[in-house]
Amino acid sequence: MTDRHPEVSPFRFGVVTPFGPDVAGWTETVRRIAGQGYSTVLMPDFPRLQPAPAAALAVAATVADVRVGTWVYAAPLRRPWLTAWEAHSLTLLTAGRFEMGIGAGRPGIEEELRERDLHVPSPGERLQQIRETVAALRELDGADAHTPVVTAVTGPKARALAAEIADTVTFAMTPTESRASVEERIRSFDSTRKVELSMHVPVVGDSVSPFMAPPDIDTGSLRETDSLSCLPLDPAAAADELRRRREELGVSYIAFGADVADTFAPLVAELAGR
Template identity: 50%
Template sequence: MTAFRFGVVAAAQQGGARWRDTARRAEELGYSTLLSPDNLHIPTPTAALATAAAVTDRLRVGSFVLASPLRTARAAAWEAHSLTTLTEGRFELGLGTGLPSMREQAEELGLPYGSAGERLDAISATIDHVRRLDGEAHTHTPVMVAAGGPRARRLAAAKADIVTLAGGVLTPRDEFAAHVEELRSAADGRELELAMNIFVVGDEVPAWMRGFIQADAQALIENDSLTMLRGGVDDMAAELERRRAELGVSYVSVNSAFIEEFAPLVARLSGT
């Protein structure tokens, strides 16, 4: 089985000192990657990730995810390749089509939001540009695609290194399993690292998170939601091992609100 590794998702919205502390703490706790989201209401992830890499030694940094409506494909590739170069290979490019709310943000930037197909085409073009730039410099930027639909899964299977299984917070386990089979079939032997993001660690959903995912703890528990991880450390470790065995998920990220609560799992499972 592919060895576990873990990421922490955080936004650099509380100032430079707090952000640098978050990066250092993630490295101290053994997380593989610090991941930064993308929207116009927080500092741009490229600047944030360059800062995080500068104050750490081993920590990888990644976008989670660059939204295709917020920059052209060539601009996204330029930023990505620049980070790969400046971090000496510690950057991972995460790409996604963006939330519907980003229509207004795209308009503010003077860019088209585009149809679902056009936004996926932009992701495909970004990957092609990155591969060209990397090839010229003899580097390789790992690309992660957040794949929530069939076309996104086909694109990820063909061009990505890492695929985040995206879907609704109440998506059943067997549906995720079907998505994995679809990915494996489309990849036709290409090796893919499968990833999943955990929104909630424990039995309670913080109020701010409840507003974001539009579900409470009872709904998550009743639907066996894979966006929640609960119980003791033994229980949570067993659940992650189950997901790896059944779904092939070995790269797990967690919101920074749970960076300390999740740390015992990082210590136990990293590299195993």
């Protein structure tokens, strides 16, 4: 965390909420998450495996008074102007409750792009797509709106871009990456603006949340290495760990999977907004 902004933000919590098994069940999950105090319902961007994020989030925003967001748009899947138009439309339709999460694309997306006869951009081209998307979004928002942008980053060039254009930065990590490596990446982040720091937690106890990490992860090894990609199942112990992360790293916005939302409802009640 940069020394220019030593203050930390209040805790808030999002839930990656994949669709399934039916509309009634999914909308009930959205209502329950909102009622438990989570700030944001998040939708993964997995073509064919999930409904399009914009459509799903528009529905979510009508069934509960909750923020909605993409976790995260894969920039190579769409032209920048199309992503920006979709994001701005969601800001309008949700009365300002939409957050655009965007990143360079998950591991393995190159094969998905080839299957769809889409160009496979270089890492530099992907960052340029993100820059162009946010620039187009700002033009569409104009002076009367501001769609918050959440960027998922790993390398130094992505972190530099995020420091320039993002409202929230989430630090992507492989589940097996060492705690020290991720902590160093977070501590090296520097911005002249106040930027909220975020982290997604795909593993809780022995549970791996769908669409957040590969299902065959060795969860025992993660605990042995004190990985930042996991939390203990006990809400009190998890709350202590999140306080530690905020104190040491400045991370205040945490995304869980919907499969652990009920378990962590007491944690959210204790920490959210504080």
